Amino acid sequence: MxxxxxxxxxxxxxxxxxxxxxxxxxxxxxxxxxxxxxxxxxxxxxxxxxxxxxxxxxxxxxDLKRGNFGEDEEDLIIKLHALLGNRWSLIAGRLPGRTDNEVKNHWNIHLKKKLSMMGIDPDNRRSLLSPTFTKSNASNDSSSACQPFNPATASGAISSTCLPDLNLDLTIAPPLSYQNLALN
DNA sequence: AAGAAATTCAACCGCTTGGGT
DNA sequence: TACCCAAGCGGTTGAATTTCT
Structure with missing residues (x-):
């Protein structure tokens, strides 16, 4: 116990x-x-x-922002979630003034719904409308089935082949503290 | 106006992680 | 190496609020 x-x-x-x-x-x-x-x-x-x-x-x-999420913030959450999954603290870390709890709630209440309405499965980014999405929009390699990102199995490079038009122009940078260390 | 249903969000719970010994 | 403890994290709950009938 x-x-x-x-x-x-x-x-x-x-x-x-x-x-x-x-x-x-x-x-x-x-x-x-x-x-x-x-x-x-x-x-x-x-x-x-x-x-x-x-x-x-x-x-x-x-330093908390509070209040409604802006469209740019929502966009970023969607992109980061596609990349990181339910790692809310990591996602919140990239949204100044937002908490993991806030981001998590907003995702569950608004963004999941929003993505569903767009015909996107919020959990694995598959198109709910077009079952052929991965073939027509993604890589030619039909053996690479669309899977949610799994940090345990990911080996550095992250594939975006499963992501419908999310404009994933993200780069991962180490946290500021690490950057400062690197500079010294 | 009143009650029911749906939505929102703060807070809790239990598991995991990381540092110290 | 194994254990303990504090802190962090994500999932879930439940009360408050809003919307609908």
Missing amino acids: RKPCCEKKDTNKGAWSKLEDQKLTDYILKHGEGCWRSLPQAAGLLRCGKSCRLRWVNYLRP
Whole structure:
């Protein structure tokens, strides 16, 4: 049996109150992020650390954009999802001010539907309207069946043969921190 | 106006990962 | 190498809100 992430009794659950938000924000602005396990007690919150982290990351962070997704953002999500699959944190990392939770919700609520309406299977990018899509639009190699991208089996080069007209002009760059390291 | 159904999104749960020992 | 623990991640849930009948 797995240990609970924190002592369940004496911790609040459910929606956060304004006071709790304030306490958490104040504490993090003062002391910075980190050590989520001990944070609730230090900040005077009756929450588990996990809950605090989630609240901060998904809602309270000052750099969050919030509000509706722009068309360019949706476009990018669709492209990145085609490339990365359900790796929401990676996708969100390329959308400044957006969280993985937000991206995931937006995908499940809006973009899946949008792609379906366009006749595209959101899960594997197959055309729902034309079963011959892969043959007529993709490579001549009929043996390369259209498969969702699998990072475990991918070997560097990513095939776009399964993707209908998504204009995948993406390049993968290492995160900024790596780039900085490389420069030094 | 009221109730039902659908939609949205914040939050939780449990598994995985990565660092330390 | 094996184990432990904290943090991170993605899937799922459920309450609140909106839309429909």
